[in-house]
Amino acid sequence: MKFAWDNYKRYAWGKNELRPLTRNGHIGNMFGGLRGASIVDSLDTLYIMGMMEEYEEAKEWVENNLDLNSNGEASLFEVNIRYVGGLLSAYYLTGAEMFKKKVLELGEKLLPAFNTPTGIPRGVINLGSGTSWSWGWASAGSSILAEFGTLHLEFVHLTELSGNQIYTEKVMNIRKLLNKIEKPHGLYPNFLSPVSGNWVQHHVSIGGLGDSFYEYLIKSYLMSDRTDEEAKRMYYTALEAIEANLVQKSPGGLTYLAEWRGGLLDHKMGHLACFSGGMLGIGADDGTPEKRQHYLDLAAEITHTCHESYSRSATKLGPEAFRFDGGAEATATRLSDRYYILRPEVIESYMYMWRLTHDPKYRQWGWEAVEALERHCRVDAGFSGIRDVYATTASHDNMQQSFFLSETLKYLYLLFSDDDLLSLEDWVFNTEAHPLPVVRRSCMEEQSQEEREQPQTE
Numbered sequence: 325m326k327f328a329w330d331n332y333k334r335y336a337w338g339k340n341e342l343r344p345l346t347r348n349g350h351i352g353n354m355f356g357g358l359r360g361a362s363i364v365d366s367l368d369t370l371y372i373m374g375m376m377e378e379y380e381e382a383k384e385w386v387e388n389n390l391d392l393n394s395n396g397e398a399s400l401f402e403v404n405i406r407y408v409g410g411l412l413s414a415y416y417l418t419g420a421e422m423f424k425k426k427v428l429e430l431g432e433k434l435l436p437a438f439n440t441p442t443g444i445p446r447g448v449i450n451l452g453s454g455t456s457w458s459w460g461w462a463s464a465g466s467s468i469l470a471e472f473g474t475l476h477l478e479f480v481h482l483t484e485l486s487g488n489q490i491y492t493e494k495v496m497n498i499r500k501l502l503n504k505i506e507k508p509h510g511l512y513p514n515f516l517s518p519v520s521g522n523w524v525q526h527h528v529s530i531g532g533l534g535d536s537f538y539e540y541l542i543k544s545y546l547m548s549d550r551t552d553e554e555a556k557r558m559y560y561t562a563l564e565a566i567e568a569n570l571v572q573k574s575p576g577g578l579t580y581l582a583e584w585r586g587g588l589l590d591h592k593m594g595h596l597a598c599f600s601g602g603m604l605g606i607g608a609d610d611g612t613p614e615k616r617q618h619y620l621d622l623a624a625e626i627t628h629t630c631h632e633s634y635s636r637s638a639t640k641l642g643p644e645a646f647r648f649d650g651g652a653e654a655t656a657t658r659l660s661d662r663y664y665i666l667r668p669e670v671i672e673s674y675m676y677m678w679r680l681t682h683d684p685k686y687r688q689w690g691w692e693a694v695e696a697l698e699r700h701c702r703v704d705a706g707f708s709g710i711r712d713v714y715a716t717t718a719s720h721d722n723m724q725q726s727f728f729l730s731e732t733l734k735y736l737y738l739l740f741s742d743d744d745l746l747s748l749e750d751w752v753f754n755t756e757a758h759p760l761p762v763v764r765r766s767c768m769e770e771q772s773q774e775e776r777e778q779p780q781t782e
Contacts, residue, residue: 325369325733328724329378331706332362338389344706345722354402356451357394360385364410365730368758371417372746373737383414387422392430395452400437400445401471403430405536406726408478409758415485416761424485431482431491443497444518447471458518466515466524472498473537476544476555477754484763503558510565511584512537528584530566531594531645536755538562539599542607547752549764550610560611563604563619571622574648578632579625582648591648593629595664598642599755601627601673605680606748620680627673629654631689634670637713640696642670656714665709665721666701668731668757675739679748690739697732731757 328342336342339349340361355361363382370379408427415423436454437445444467446456458465475495482491501521502512508526514533515524528534541559545552572582572591581597583590604623608616632654633642641664643656656662671693678686700718701707707728708720734757738745751759 325373325729325737326375326378327702328707328729328733329366329370329375332724332729333378333381335705336362338363338385341726342706342724343722344703344708344724345720347705350723353397354399355407356396356398356403356449358390358392358398358403358407358451359394360390361406362724362726362729364390364407364414365726365756367410367414367423368417369729369734369737371414372734383418383420383422386411386414386426390426392426392433393452395450397448397457398451399471400434400447400449400456401468401474403449403451404434404475404478405754405756405758406730408434408482409754409756409760410730412478412481412485412760413754413758417759428482428486431479431486435490435494438494438497440518442501442518442521443494444501444516444521445472445475445494445498446518463515464517464524465519467518469512469514469516469534469537470532472516472518473502474540474755476540477547477752477760480544480547480763481760499554499558503554507565509569510561511569512562526584526586528570529594529597530570530581530600531583531597535596535599538566539603539755542603542610543752543754545610546606547760547762549762551765556610559607563607563611567622572648574653576653578629578648578653579622580629580648580654581626592645593633593648594645595630595633595642595667595669598626598630598633598669599672601630602676605673605676608680623673624677624681627670627677627686630670630673634689634693634696638716639664639700639710639713639718640692641700641710641713643713659712662712662714663709663721664701664713665723666697666707666725666728666732668727668735671732671735671739672757675735676748678739679743687739690736694736727756 332342335347336349338360340352341350343350363385367382411423411427433451437449437456447459449456479491479495511528513523513526513528517524541555544555570581573579580593601623604619608619611619633646634640636655643662645661646654647657674686674690706724709723711719746759750762753759
């Protein structure tokens with residue numbers, strides 16, 4: 325972390341990401357005019373690792389340089405999980421009021437995206453003007469399941485901090501619509517029209533475009549201190565449909581999640597789908613008692629498959645997507661799927677499985693990943709993704725992703741830490757690995773309700 329951070333600071337300070345080969349910064353177009361993505365994404369990692377000097381520099385940058393009045397097209401989803409998530413965690417971990425002030429200012433700027441006939445937000449928003457539109461590449465102006473379905477945890481906390489119900493109302497409204505509409509075989513397709521509220525095409529995936537919607541259902545339940553029964557019901561019902569339609573076993577005995585295209589299975593699993601081992605693991609305990617062990621076993625099998633995608637490559641890092649047809653198993657057959665961009669999902673599942681089972685193999689697998697990252701991704705001025713995990717002479721992509729600092733390194737650190745560092749009883753991680761506290765309704769509640777009705781003084 326120190327190596328990644330020091331190089332970011334030296335060559336790319338204030339930009340969104342470090343380009344370690346050319347030793348400069350990258351801004352990109354995902355965050356509109358927002359800057360400092362690597363700083364906001366790293367606040368909590370620096371803090372829990374005890375890197376206080378670095379944390380203070382990061383905090384000072386946020387206070388003085390994070391400009392929220394920016395024009396430019398921002399991804400609602402990316403801004404929410406990285407910036408809103410990062411600032412919320414920084415506030416909850418440190419209590420510094422400045423983070424709360426910033427995150428509430430940013431949260432307000434996201435609200436215009438929900439001004440659609442259905443209340444399903446559009447994917448792109450101009451934070452300056454408040455206009456929003458759909459991604460040009462998304463089919464027929466549709467919104468994406470993993471994008472509008474991955475706002476819940478953060479927006480519940482925006483309501484907690486602001487006392488303004490509007491944030492919770494916006495995400496509850498999304499859930500209400502999803503609950504109501506017809507689902508093919510109980511599955512949730514990846515594209516939905518924000519105008520008509522109908523599915524746009526029947527492509528279902530637990531990888532990209534779908535992934536974090538399912539994760540946020542079980543996490544909403546856990547973050548509500550297990551009171552959000554609707555989230556629980558939706559999660560386990562979706563899981564039944566996934567098991568009935570997508571879970572497959574390869575001839576070689578590997579369990580994987582296929583993708584579903586209008587009834588036909590595509591026997592491919594993306595790296596992004598590898599978070600599902602951890603998801604199934606944390607969701608195992610609250611299923612029906614007779615299915616608890618089954619879910620934990622399924623979690624272990626999928627995590628094992630994802631480890632195989634790493635161990636079957638020359639670099640011991642896994643490809644962006646791997647297939648189970650034409651004799652190949654857990655390997656990328658297409659050149660375009662062979663890259664690794666410092667993604668966290670496989671390591672994330674190791675961390676959860678370690679915490680749930682304490683089977684030493686998960687730490688062993690995590691250490692294999694550490695060694696592979698050191699050997700193949702570390703360059704002179706930071707860490708870089710690689711273009712082909714099956715080639716031992718690395719071709720680097722010149723990008724140190726902000727999620728490498730936020731997620732990959734944090735999950736590795738937690739894998740080798742005691743269970744009480746960010747205990748799963750008290751914290752739920754958003755999909756960018758930003759820890760958010762479980763919302764407990766206690767005997768203190770009535771008192772704080774009265775306080776909330778007093779005029780706010782700062």
